[in-house]
Amino acid sequence: MKYKKNLFKLDNQNENLTGDAFNGAWLHGANFASATLTDASFIDCELTNAIFVYGILVRTNFQESILVGASFSYTDLTEANLSYTDLTGTDFVRAKMRGVNLCGAYLDKCNLRTADLTDAIYDNETVWPEKFDPKKAGAIKKLG
Helix, strand or coil, X not given: CEXXXXXXXXXXXXXXXXXXXXXXXXXXXXXXXXXXXXXXXCCCCECCCCECCCCECCCCECCCCEXXXXXXXXXXXXXXXXXXXXXXXXXXXXXXXXXXECCCCECCCCECCXXXXXXXXXXXXXXXXXXXXXXXCCCEECCC
């Protein structure tokens, strides 16, 4: 399903939105708590302060989106694409981020301390929070 562009404070809590496309939408403050968004697409979206807590976002694509202050606590982001996203101040408490693409992502001031970053991929353009060691967290640097 495709959505119109301005969806300010959209409430899709507990919804099954598997495979839905929100590309280019303005979703400031949207609530996707406990939603299933497997294979959904949020390319080039504005998702400042969006809530995804306890969600299932396996292989969800957020490429080139703005997710400043978003909350992904206790969310399954396995193999999600967060490349070239602005994640400033985003909360990833106990998020499952195995195999996530973080190439070019801006993660300044994010809470990643209890996130599972096993096999997450990053590159030279990825900006991490101060004093955060991605290798120690299980992330893998992409060569080339």
